[in-house]
Amino acid sequence: MPSPLWHIGGMGGPGAGGVQVVQGVCPHDCPDTCALHVGVQDGRIVRVAGDPGHPPTHGALCTKVSRYAERVYHPDRVLTPLRRVGAKGRGRFEPVGWDEALDAIAERLRAVAARDPEAIVPYSYAGTMGLVQGEGMAARFFHRLGASLLDRTICASAGGDALAATYGGKVGMHVEHFAESRLILIWGSNPITSSVHFWNYAQQAKRAGARLVCIDPRRTETADKCHQHLALLPGTDGALALALMHELVLHDWVDHDYLGRHVDGWEALRARALQWPPERAAAVCGLTVGEVRGLAREYGTTRPAAIRLNYGMQRVRGGGNAVRLIALLPCLVGAWRHRAGGLLLSSSGWFRGARRDAWLQRPDLLGARLPRTINMSTIGDALLHPGGGGFGPRVEAVVVYNSNPVAVAPESAKVAAGFARDDLFTVVLEHFLTDTADHADFVLPATMQPEHWDAHGAYGHVYAMLNRPAIAPCGQARSNAEIFRQLAVRMGFTEPCFADSDEAMALGAYDPSRVDLAALRGRGWTRLPVDAAPFAEGGFPTVDGRVVVDAPGLGVPDHVPNYESVHSAPELARRYPLAMISPPARHFLNSTFVNVPSLRAAEREPLVELHPDDAAARGIADGAAVRVFNDRGVYHCTAAVSSRARPGVVNGLGIWWRKLGRAGTNVNELTHQRLTDIGRAPAFYDCLVEVELDRVAA
Numbered sequence: 001m002p003s004p005l006w007h008i009g010g011m012g013g014p015g016a017g018g019v020q021v022v023q024g025v026c027p028h029d030c031p032d033t034c035a036l037h038v039g040v041q042d043g044r045i046v047r048v049a050g051d052p053g054h055p056p057t058h059g060a061l062c063t064k065v066s067r068y069a070e071r072v073y074h075p076d077r078v079l080t081p082l083r084r085v086g087a088k089g090r091g092r093f094e095p096v097g098w099d100e101a102l103d104a105i106a107e108r109l110r111a112v113a114a115r116d117p118e119a120i121v122p123y124s125y126a127g128t129m130g131l132v133q134g135e136g137m138a139a140r141f142f143h144r145l146g147a148s149l150l151d152r153t154i155c156a157s158a159g160g161d162a163l164a165a166t167y168g169g170k171v172g173m174h175v176e177h178f179a180e181s182r183l184i185l186i187w188g189s190n191p192i193t194s195s196v197h198f199w200n201y202a203q204q205a206k207r208a209g210a211r212l213v214c215i216d217p218r219r220t221e222t223a224d225k226c227h228q229h230l231a232l233l234p235g236t237d238g239a240l241a242l243a244l245m246h247e248l249v250l251h252d253w254v255d256h257d258y259l260g261r262h263v264d265g266w267e268a269l270r271a272r273a274l275q276w277p278p279e280r281a282a283a284v285c286g287l288t289v290g291e292v293r294g295l296a297r298e299y300g301t302t303r304p305a306a307i308r309l310n311y312g313m314q315r316v317r318g319g320g321n322a323v324r325l326i327a328l329l330p331c332l333v334g335a336w337r338h339r340a341g342g343l344l345l346s347s348s349g350w351f352r353g354a355r356r357d358a359w360l361q362r363p364d365l366l367g368a369r370l371p372r373t374i375n376m377s378t379i380g381d382a383l384l385h386p387g388g389g390g391f392g393p394r395v396e397a398v399v400v401y402n403s404n405p406v407a408v409a410p411e412s413a414k415v416a417a418g419f420a421r422d423d424l425f426t427v428v429l430e431h432f433l434t435d436t437a438d439h440a441d442f443v444l445p446a447t448m449q450p451e452h453w454d455a456h457g458a459y460g461h462v463y464a465m466l467n468r469p470a471i472a473p474c475g476q477a478r479s480n481a482e483i484f485r486q487l488a489v490r491m492g493f494t495e496p497c498f499a500d501s502d503e504a505m506a507l508g509a510y511d512p513s514r515v516d517l518a519a520l521r522g523r524g525w526t527r528l529p530v531d532a533a534p535f536a537e538g539g540f541p542t543v544d545g546r547v548v549v550d551a552p553g554l555g556v557p558d559h560v561p562n563y564e565s566v567h568s569a570p571e572l573a574r575r576y577p578l579a580m581i582s583p584p585a586r587h588f589l590n591s592t593f594v595n596v597p598s599l600r601a602a603e604r605e606p607l608v609e610l611h612p613d614d615a616a617a618r619g620i621a622d623g624a625a626v627r628v629f630n631d632r633g634v635y636h637c638t639a640a641v642s643s644r645a646r647p648g649v650v651n652g653l654g655i656w657w658r659k660l661g662r663a664g665t666n667v668n669e670l671t672h673q674r675l676t677d678i679g680r681a682p683a684f685y686d687c688l689v690e691v692e693l694d695r696v697a698a
Contacts, residue, residue: 019046022470023524026065027133027449028592029126029155031175031346031460032197034061035525036068038450038470045069045450045471054525056175056461062196063602064593071596072448072474077431079475082443088420091438091659098476101442102483106490108425109145112396117146118371119396123379125154127402127592128480130454130467131360132505133447134402137481137488137498139361142399144493146366148392149373151680154409156459158679159314159345162323165551165678168542169349173306173342174532175461179204180340183211183302185295187326188237188313190220193586195460198308198344211302213295215240216312217581218609218651219644230295231646234579234685235316236285238559241325243281244296245273248332253300255334262538263331265549268556276559284559284567286648300333304341311345312583316686318560320678325557331547339533348459349541350530354514355457360505362497376403377682378673380411383418401429401446401480406436407591407657410682412668413633416658429480432595435658445477452479453502455509462528464515466506481505560677564688566648576630576688578614578650582667585653594657606637606661609651610691615641618692625662625694628652630687633669636662636694650691 024036035054039047048068052059081101086092112119122142128134142149151157163170178184178201191199199222206212214223215230215237223229232240248254249270259266278292285292299305307326314323327343335341358364372392374382386394398419409415419426419439428440437443450470457464473479478486481502488498500508510517519526539545550556561568565579584590585603593599608628610620620626622641627634628650635652645651652667671684 018042022450022468023051023466024450024470025454025456025465025467025524026061027128027130027454027456027467028065029129029590030062031195031458032056033129033456033458033460033463033465034065034197035465036061036065040470043471045072051524053523054463056197056463058197058200060196060200064599067596067598068450070598071593072450074432074596076433076595077474078433078437078443078445079477080445081476084441088422088439089416091433093443098478101444102486102490105427105442106487109397110491112425113145116393118148119393120145120147121374121382121395121398122147122150123376123398123400123405124150124402125152125376127404128449128454130456131355131509132454132502133452133480136360136505137484137500138401140365140497141484141488141493143361143363143365144488144495145491146369146371148371151373151375153375153377153679153681156311156346156681158319158676158681159309159311159323161679162314162320163327163345164349165554166324166327166548167540168548169352170346170459171349171534171541172344172347173339173534174530175344176201177340177532178202178306178308181205181210181304181306183213183298183305185213185215185299185305185307186222186226187215187307187309189308189310190216190222190312190583191308192221192225193584194310198460202308211298213298217646217649218583219646221586230287230291232285232287233565234581234649235318235562235565236559237313238318238322238325238557239276239281239284240287240292241322241329242273242276242559243278243292244299244329245269245325245332246276247278247293247296248300249273251297251300254332258334258337259331262535262540263547263549264544265556269328269549272556272558286646299329303335304338305333305335306341307343309343309345312685314676315682315684317563317674317677317683319676319681319683321557321560324551328547328549328557336535337533338536342535344460346459347462348457350462350528351457351464354464354511354528356509356511360509365495375675375680376405377410377675377680379405379409380414380418381673383421383424384414395424397425399427400436400440404434404436404591404657406439407434407666408655408668410668410671410684411632411673412658412666414673429483434591438659444483445475446483447473447477447479451477453506455506462530463525464510464520464528465525466520468524554678562686563672563674563683564686569688572688576690577648578689578691579648580628580650580652580670580687580689581685582652582654582671584655588655591655591657594655594660600660606656606666607640607653608635608637608691609640609642609645609653611643611645611647611649612641613647614645614650614691615639620691620693626691627694628670628689628691630670630689632672633665635665635667635669639691650689
């Protein structure tokens with residue numbers, strides 16, 4: 001039930017106008033994980049604002065979430081269970097009662113499980129980052145069932161595994177301390193779009209005299225506001241990091257004491273770096289020698305220096321090695337000695353041990369069973385292969401929640417073909433009829449964040465957070481956890497854990513010995529006890545507390561060329577000479593918010609950005625209809641001729657729903673399912689294409 005905590009102040013006293021505020025959390029896949037104040041009047045949301053008392057949020061929200069009520073009350077929201085009546089992919093459904101839907105789903109899953117439970121595959125990611133509505137009750141259900149496990153790799157596993165191999169975990173500096181840095185490298189990140197609160201701290205540093213450098217193939221909105229932009233070629237970040245190390249060694253801008261006491265394998269890294277003079281790296285990266293040397297000098301001589309790394313740069317074949325190399329840079333110069341020095345990619349590792357993951361997800365329900373694991377990034381091949389992911393039974397049933405794989409997974413023509421199989425039973429828990437929901441046999445209406453309980457961690461700060469329901473569920477919507485709870489009953493699962501309520505799971509998600517539960521319950525958030533300068537004296541979460549260079553099974557990191565580039569695949573590049581990256585459109589978050597009218601209107605239409613020289617060579621004018629293509633497919637969109645694209649690289653802004661794009665396509669028609677060097681992740685930004693005028697559309 002809704003549980004408002006207090007009234008909005010500043011409106012003539014407590015309860016003025018009958019508006020109440022409920023403490024919440026933004027559930028979306030963003031490092032900021034904002035604390036929300038949800039204003040409710042007469043049972044409806046009238047305002048969503050940032051919590052001014054929460055230090056990382058400090059009262060501000062991004063454009064997307066500040067319009068959250070528009071999403072909650074969207075006229076197209078699914079508010080009743082639906083059963084397919086037309087062909088898969090056509091999006092034709094009829095309403096059906098909850099009992100009838102759940103009974104039919106359970107009957108079908110029981111039949112598949114009787115043959116082999118591994119023929120059932122859960123598919124989910126970060127549609128919500130909640131510990132309860134994400135992989136809480138759902139994980140209990142699938143563990144008890146013995147379904148195939150899902151390797152959740154689609155966003156961050158290359159960088160996350162690389163960071164863990166180097167530091168021992170996904171840990172880093174505190175976001176608020178960037179305000180005190182003197183040099184900030186914003187590497188593979190566009191925080192004006194994707195991390196507005198970090199950007200606020202970077203702006204504070206800039207006003208205090210810090211220098212900001214953006215390293216990104218695209219001239220982003222962030223690059224516009226930095227002192228310098230280095231537009232390197234996609235997939236060459238590791239080469240740039242090695243060249244910076246070369247110069248640090250050559251000029252002795254190295255903290256030998258820190259390396260000696262806190263880094264294992266420094267000599268091997270030194271030898272590798274000396275193979276990468278600026279001239280070599282500049283040729284690989286598409287930069288000038290002066291740009292490489294200048295950045296090295298700044299980084300080697302400025303204290304404190306900080307790096308805000310993000311996941312864009314690890315979405316290439318060598319993304320894992322590149323993250324390892326960049327993560328070693330602060331160790332070379334001793335940047336970790338300062339609280340405003342070091343690196344932040346993810347802070348989620350600080351929550352390890354604070355969360356009660358085993359209690360939430362109950363992997364013990366598997367017993368002695370060891371189900372196969374299917375990589376979510378190769379779901380297209382898995383659904384089309386007679387042996388699932390190449391081994392085990394053919395996939396007979398998929399339950400999708402918190403994701404939209406037909407739009408977001410790579411090589412989407414294969415994904416759509418897999419979900420279109422007549423013999424595949426598909427259940428989708430959703431808010432809207434997405435591209436994936438259109439292929440479902442049943443669509444079950446799920447609650448949104450203001451309608452349910454949840455607990456949250458973060459990957460951009462160190463605050464544990466609690467979300468309380470602000471309003472009753474709209475229509476017949478039920479929470480993810482409640483849906484899996486009721487399916488468990490129908491499957492005959494009698495373990496007591498399936499009776500745990502959403503509220504009990506949310507309130508029990510954190511270990512009371514590590515988290516101040518009174519503060520968490522009282523104000524909705526509380527800070528984990530992490531030191532201000534956590535690695536000033538080493539103490540990394542590795543086996544011996546030292547940073548690892550020569551990681552077991554990985555060796556000393558090196559630059560790993562792309563699968564598809566002019567240098568690594570010259571024959572392919574003769575046919576498809578343009579490298580393509582597909583960063584998110586400013587007003588979207590993955591495929592979420594694409595159908596919110598005000599946000600879609602701000603993006604207008606699917607775009608590919610081309611540099612003026614590349615456009616002129618192809619006779620393409622700004623605003624022209626174009627087809628972007630390679631051997632995997634064709635993406636129909638509009639050309640934006642702009643210096644935001646560097647020569648030789650095009651930017652396919654995503655991720656549009658296929659059915660809201662031109663000709664039913666989106667940018668993932670062109671991406672492939674090959675995986676990164678570390679972390680088994682997709683290489684979305686490792687892609688060659690050609691662009692030409694779309695004569696049919698014209």
